[in-house]
Amino acid sequence: MLPDRAAIFAYLTILSGSAGRLVISLVYFLIVANTLTLGEFGLFATASATGLILSRMLAFGFVSPVYRVATVKPRLLGAYLAGFSALALLSLPAIAAVAALAYVFLFAERLAALPFALILVAEILCWRLVEVVAIVNNGLRRFRQAALLVILGSSLRTVAALLFAAFGRHSLEIWVLAYLAATTATLSLALIFFLPPLRLRFVRRLYPRRMADAVYAGAAEIVFYVQAELDKLLMLALAGERIAGLYAIAMRVIDLTAMPVRSFNQMLVQKIMKDRGFAGGAGRLALVEAGIATISIGGLLAVIIALWPFPGLLGRNVSEAAYLFLPLLLVPAFRNLVEYHAELLYARERTGSRIALLLAITGLKAALLSWVMLRFPADDAWAPWLNLVFGAVYVLSAAVTYRLLAQAGRGVTASRTGP
Template identity: 75%
Template sequence: MLPDRAAITAYLTILTGSAGRLLISLVYFLIVANTLTLGEFGLFAAASSTGLILSRLLAFGFISPLYRVATVKPRLLGSYLSGFAGLAALSLPLIAGAGALVYLLLFAGRLAALPFAVIIVAEVLGWRIVEVVLIVNNGLRRFRQAALLVIIGSALRTVAALIFVAFGHASLEIWAFAYCAATMAGAAIALLAFLPAARWRFVRHLYPRRMADAVFAGTADIVFYVQSELDKLLVLGLAGERTAGLYAIAMRVIDLTAMPVRSFNQMLVQKIMKDRGLGSWRRLIGFEAGIALVSVAGLAAVILALQPFPALLGRNVAQAAHLFAPMLLVPAFRNLVEYHAELLYARERTGARILLLGLLTALKAGLIAVVMTRFAEGNAWAGWMNLVFGAVYLVSAGFTYRLLAPGRAPAASR
């Protein structure tokens, strides 16, 4: 499991893309978060989270076989891209139906149907397509191209945000269309300039054999993002738009500090997939400690920067800044749970990953519901989030390491 020079170079290349995306995304976030009202930003974050979850239904999870083929059998890439395109088209009615149901349950009366639909389209047919091209490039170890695409995609959204502010009539409805235009432009650039050249062929016998893996991996991906994003929807439903806006700002700042960790996770997954091993307990504990340290340090740096300059990140972020210190441990717990899910994926324990993420989703939803119904007044809920995410982490760590104890033989995917 020791990194070689090529692995370190690849990680630094990915990290460069993440750093570029971090800086550009920070500018984008600050513009949007401080231009919309807190309530509008809460609605946008919740609608975007809904789209992010629904985008995992695209192609019924066939992105997982696509990534595995790009990693280990790139000569079959064209055939799998063809299958992905066909399955993506077939999955769109399901996505539309699920989106309509979520709108009726949570957003009706809060947000007009058209801007909600536009945000969903942006996530499903815009940003998700960019992610697919990124996944393919990373599987082929074309890390420089992937890093550049990440920066371009983030830059387009930032340009859209700048135009949105310059337009002068800032509203969530107008921002929804600007956001969709930017993400669709990013998808077009990804497909035209960054999708690797391959001979697309529809090879019917390939797909039935891979659909079980696709559905299981897709289900795990959906449950993962439900576990990750459901909190924003719960806060909106239980505490209202303003609290949802404050929570979304705090979690977005936390999310921005996670980019170096995600770059590490990506490299580790590829290493495990090729070596078929996790390494020793000592190494795993070192990984956990390193992820926790980097995660907390990122948020601590933001807190320290805001001490002498409370309005450094804008008016609305300043209103949420007092939540950062009480939530100091949340980044560590959140990123470690994501790391555990990646370990299970790398070892092809898809069924176990679904079970774990389903358990974590139920636990997290229940705990957040308790916190938001009992401690919503005066933002007292912020400190309790450490206990919510800490409990989720403990369950995740116990389940994952009991199942993937170092030295065990690789298991089947289900």
């Protein structure tokens, strides 16, 4: 029931990367959030969220087979990365078409096309490929290299933010150029120094049988990030750039609380994939959920306590958004637990069910959040209601996830005891 020494060391290695990234990301976030205006930060955050969603279309989801091969059959990694590269090129026209639609419906009257396109290039063609290199290293259990790469990427973005803040002109257009330069530099370092030595070879017969898994996993990733980032896009559409900026700042602070949880999720997924199940029963599952909720709420509570005597500690724009932190106190727990549920289903290869659940979550969140924003549009009226929105999403996610896992567990037991 207890993790062994190697598992604890691996988790601490991943967590050290998350902790380093947490500190560096906090500095980066504070510089950018307080240098841009609230409206500009809202536009940057929502355009970046759009790029994050679209980046999951790259290679039609073939990142999932790459990660599974790196974890289970690393000798095939070169062949799978060659397939990933070819599929990535083939996916670019589809990504460009969806990006154009997103721009027309959400950004055309708010943001020029060039900055929007550069943000998407940074997220899709640069940062997503950096993530792929980190994913490969994690699959190979090279956790130290993966952690170092993530810290390096965050550090370069922070350096770009420092240079931007020191520069005389603080427009969104200039920041986008600095952001693209930092992510491009990170990608170059990732490919040169962090991609494990391997021989790329295109083996056509390997890919068709993995494409169903790739497309399902990619669709699940897209839907997951749509439901995760949908609130930012709805805030921009329903409340305008300033409220979107305040909300993006609040959610960025909340998102920082998820880093230790994501390190745990990563280790848990690998263990479930290798053990073909999650041992310990309902009691252990409840204990894990309680731990995730406590860490998540505790992180935001620590920020609130720190700002209580020093409201300007994190800068002018963050201090303007700080009134949202206490009303949103339960949101980190609900968000992180929904992410944990999605990882459980991914580890048990319930991809179709995961997509269906995430679509239901997305619809529920969109409906409830739209109702709240239209019913309580004032700056300080809508925030407490978001606890109920995210709470309802959590209840749906937990009910469906554990029902599916129980069915999977009964299926495994029957296969072991059958004739």
